[in-house]
Amino acid sequence: MSLDAPAPVATRGPVRVVGTGLLGASVGLALSTRGVDVVLSDPSRTALALARDVGAGRLPADDDAPVTLVVVAAPPDVTADVVAAELRAHPHAIVTDLASVKGYVLADLRAAGADLTRYVGSHPMAGRERSGPAAALPDLFVGRPWVVIDSGESSAAALLAVRALATDLGAVPRAMDPAEHDDAVAVVSHLPQVAASLVAARLRDAPNAALDLSGQGLRDVTRIAASDAGLWTSILAANAASVGAVLVELRADLDRVIDALASAAAPGAAPETVPGALGVLARSIAQGNAGVARIPGKHGGTPRVYAVVTVLVPDVPGELARLLTDVGAAGVNLEDLQLEHSSGRPVGMAAISVLPGRAEHLERELTARGWRLAS
Amino acid sequence: MSLDAPAPVATRGPVRVVGTGLLGASVGLALSTRGVDVVLSDPSRTALALARDVGAGRLPADDDAPVTLVVVAAPPDVTADVVAAELRAHPHAIVTDLASVKGYVLADLRAAGADLTRYVGSHPMAGRERSGPAAALPDLFVGRPWVVIDSGESSAAALLAVRALATDLGAVPRAMDPAEHDDAVAVVSHLPQVAASLVAARLRDAPNAALDLSGQGLRDVTRIAASDAGLWTSILAANAASVGAVLVELRADLDRVIDALASAAAPGAAPETVPGALGVLARSIAQGNAGVARIPGKHGGTPRVYAVVTVLVPDVPGELARLLTDVGAAGVNLEDLQLEHSSGRPVGMAAISVLPGRAEHLERELTARGWRLAS
Numbered sequence: 001m002s003l004d005a006p007a008p009v010a011t012r013g014p015v016r017v018v019g020t021g022l023l024g025a026s027v028g029l030a031l032s033t034r035g036v037d038v039v040l041s042d043p044s045r046t047a048l049a050l051a052r053d054v055g056a057g058r059l060p061a062d063d064d065a066p067v068t069l070v071v072v073a074a075p076p077d078v079t080a081d082v083v084a085a086e087l088r089a090h091p092h093a094i095v096t097d098l099a100s101v102k103g104y105v106l107a108d109l110r111a112a113g114a115d116l117t118r119y120v121g122s123h124p125m126a127g128r129e130r131s132g133p134a135a136a137l138p139d140l141f142v143g144r145p146w147v148v149i150d151s152g153e154s155s156a157a158a159l160l161a162v163r164a165l166a167t168d169l170g171a172v173p174r175a176m177d178p179a180e181h182d183d184a185v186a187v188v189s190h191l192p193q194v195a196a197s198l199v200a201a202r203l204r205d206a207p208n209a210a211l212d213l214s215g216q217g218l219r220d221v222t223r224i225a226a227s228d229a230g231l232w233t234s235i236l237a238a239n240a241a242s243v244g245a246v247l248v249e250l251r252a253d254l255d256r257v258i259d260a261l262a263s264a265a266a267p268g269a270a271p272e273t274v275p276g277a278l279g280v281l282a283r284s285i286a287q288g289n290a291g292v293a294r295i296p297g298k299h300g301g302t303p304r305v306y307a308v309v310t311v312l313v314p315d316v317p318g319e320l321a322r323l324l325t326d327v328g329a330a331g332v333n334l335e336d337l338q339l340e341h342s343s344g345r346p347v348g349m350a351a352i353s354v355l356p357g358r359a360e361h362l363e364r365e366l367t368a369r370g371w372r373l374a375s
Numbered sequence: 376m377s378l379d380a381p382a383p384v385a386t387r388g389p390v391r392v393v394g395t396g397l398l399g400a401s402v403g404l405a406l407s408t409r410g411v412d413v414v415l416s417d418p419s420r421t422a423l424a425l426a427r428d429v430g431a432g433r434l435p436a437d438d439d440a441p442v443t444l445v446v447v448a449a450p451p452d453v454t455a456d457v458v459a460a461e462l463r464a465h466p467h468a469i470v471t472d473l474a475s476v477k478g479y480v481l482a483d484l485r486a487a488g489a490d491l492t493r494y495v496g497s498h499p500m501a502g503r504e505r506s507g508p509a510a511a512l513p514d515l516f517v518g519r520p521w522v523v524i525d526s527g528e529s530s531a532a533a534l535l536a537v538r539a540l541a542t543d544l545g546a547v548p549r550a551m552d553p554a555e556h557d558d559a560v561a562v563v564s565h566l567p568q569v570a571a572s573l574v575a576a577r578l579r580d581a582p583n584a585a586l587d588l589s590g591q592g593l594r595d596v597t598r599i600a601a602s603d604a605g606l607w608t609s610i611l612a613a614n615a616a617s618v619g620a621v622l623v624e625l626r627a628d629l630d631r632v633i634d635a636l637a638s639a640a641a642p643g644a645a646p647e648t649v650p651g652a653l654g655v656l657a658r659s660i661a662q663g664n665a666g667v668a669r670i671p672g673k674h675g676g677t678p679r680v681y682a683v684v685t686v687l688v689p690d691v692p693g694e695l696a697r698l699l700t701d702v703g704a705a706g707v708n709l710e711d712l713q714l715e716h717s718s719g720r721p722v723g724m725a726a727i728s729v730l731p732g733r734a735e736h737l738e739r740e741l742t743a744r745g746w747r748l749a750s
Contacts, residue, residue, distance in 0.1 A: 139724075206559070210560075218567045288573065
């Protein structure tokens, strides 16, 4: 959607943003740049001042008009309490929260007897490796899924307002129920985080000579292991049941692999003498093949298989730009780009994903332009 | 090193390449393009003909001069037998193999009473998602580590020849002993492969609505789960003891996480009432932070922390090229580039890694050029 589209009533503001970390400040920044009056609140004076200074909104004033929408962007473990307080403090406002786990928030609010007609939980699937208001980005939500959750009692106006907030910020609203959402993020977000952290933890005691053999595979698998420990502790604890269930399933598969390796490693057991073990290993990798094939492609929807053209790129400023200029000149749209670095040498490989039908044409064009390539 | 450097004696050839898959054909292609006479051998007539057609070398002839070097690029499970046969068939040639696991090959050769003075095991840390001779690439080894392993009886000439092969192909030779190598690849290569496959396997039964929430983190963690099941079965079986040991350590950490989640999920147990569980979760993520920080940076050596500038890139041919041209025009060298795709929308985020001191300058320059950015 265009950022010039008119805002629906509830998001015309004043909108109150409670919690001015990366997400809250980004919401404030995006709404402010669209002319919405955003009032900021945060227990940390530093975070609050910083959010104001980056343009996320203003501080409250005594003569403020009543807010129409409250966006709670607090840490997961305090979200329910903050939402309940905001529902009480702003009896005519619609209240949403951005917590990445939804079931426990709704359960706590119901237990607290909160007015669920004015509450709609939500979860924008957006984030960055950096955190805090200084990392705020008005475009943070553009193109990302934004889960919108009916409390079961949410009014039509409340649901519309939160969907409108998502679309106004360029996101794609997706209706889900809390359990469905929490099970989904357990497998597509929380599971990979735990796996990446556990793999990376094994590197702590590895010799430098071993780490010198690191390749792109290890870098990809462990990239998100750099995530914030405090935030993830709250997220995992808040979704403990769903994450635990998925990890128990993974452990069962892991046990099978460990047992298979033990019999393959048994003294005198040449691999070909333990077909059962080999079968388990082959099945484990094959099941991974089947699973990864289900991840939606760049434009969502069904997975698309791209052809990959790999090009050697001298590590000199401007070389990658020159390559991509040539790709554009060849009239080929780049679907994905991966840079493979060569440990110990200033040279890189650019793996360019294109629609299968375009690969040969691109290879001819790039070769003609003097690029050294692979396939 | 430059590809024009003179080849040392043993690699002047004729060089015999046994096994014309991706690695063997790439070795043949790289040597052939440097004028070395390469003789190809493969049990598969199709693979052999294809390797010849892509320029990896020629078929054997009756009047061939004796080969000086044999490069065995066979599947891991048959490598030892092939090396032993080549040592017998070419009594004056130096023989190396490229198997990704080394200990069992040397043990089998010693057991078979092979002439270990002429044998030097090696392992180029290079590969592609595509396999077979058609994917062969003369630059496949450029800048990659290439492990060279003294059999304990290897002659100085044999060691020199295999180191020369590595450097001639643009790789960086690294001396290791077999156990050191196998333990190293178990943690930096085989462990992430198993973890990626097990995580991806959990996606098989996930609802489409869950997969629609997939982000870059899941894509990164599971990318290598698309690897070839047959090849990886042989690799894992051949390194069963080392991989098994690392997986047992990972399972111990996983058990702690699962137990912590179970107590956090216990009925009535609010996260803050189970500090012990939270401590375990926080420690697991923090240990991942510490491990990932040890992975060497782009140019090898000690890890370098880069500043990241995130830019919104319309998904239109040429836009990414225009961005990188502007980065070059700003006089900033790009250390790494990651494209984040937005499921459901044709818009992307380019995360540009630069030396910390250059980030502010780059942000000013890109903003001045009209880019919408993040930090």
